[in-house]
Amino acid sequence: MNLKIDPRGLPDDGLDIEGTLPPSFFELPPTDLTQAISKLEYALNILRDSGDLIITGSLAATFEMECGRCTERFQHRIEIDDYSQEIELENEELVDLTTWLREDILLTLPTYPRCENGNVQPRECPAEGSFDDAPKSVIIEPHQAEDKAVWEALDQLKNLKRN
Ligand SMILES: [Zn+2]
Incomplete structure (x- = not known):
């Protein structure tokens, strides 16, 4: 072929x-x-x-x-x-x-x-808008939590070194 x-x-x-x-x-x-x-x-x-x-x-x-x-x-x-x-x-x-x-x-x-x-069978997405309506904080929060955990871990390391 x-x-x-x-x-x-x-x-x-x-x-x-x-x-x-x-x-x-x-x-x-x-x-x-x-x-x-x-x-x-x-x-x-x-x-x-x-x-x-x-x-x-x-x-x-x-x-x-x-x-x-x-x-x-x-x-x-x-x-x-x-x-x-x-x-x-x-x-x-x-x-x-x-x-x-x-x-x-x-x-x-x-x-x-x-x-x-899609251009074969016109349709509306049943999930249309469900993500857009979600409050933004819901999406951002996990990252912030992650960042916080990282900073806390770094602080702990610093403290360990100091002691
Ligand atoms: Zn869809």
Whole structure:
């Protein structure tokens, strides 16, 4: 399962490739909260510009991920219609586009997934606002307690040295 391009055999106006690759293309570990649940759909043009390969086109895949608020799973579809990537050729050997496409798509996934931002099934997060409403002191207090304990421990050390 790969997308290997031979830079020597490219037509002047570029090579058009189109197809799908199974969800396993993304190589997400089974333990990862985010999983691909659809095939990757690609339609790309690969153009050679002396020492570079210019990749343009569109990419799409659907992912399932866990909402950081309510921890329920939801679906989010990534569609990149203006994909473009420039790959510097180190030699005339085959170039595998797999890593580039995989990373570029995974980079567009939300870092802090929220189910209300999912674009497959519109919904409101059932946990929406529950954290915002909490008094701030509840969040800060544990750190303060920790700091206090640290200072007390330091004071005790100082006292021990003095004695
Ligand atoms: Zn949610």
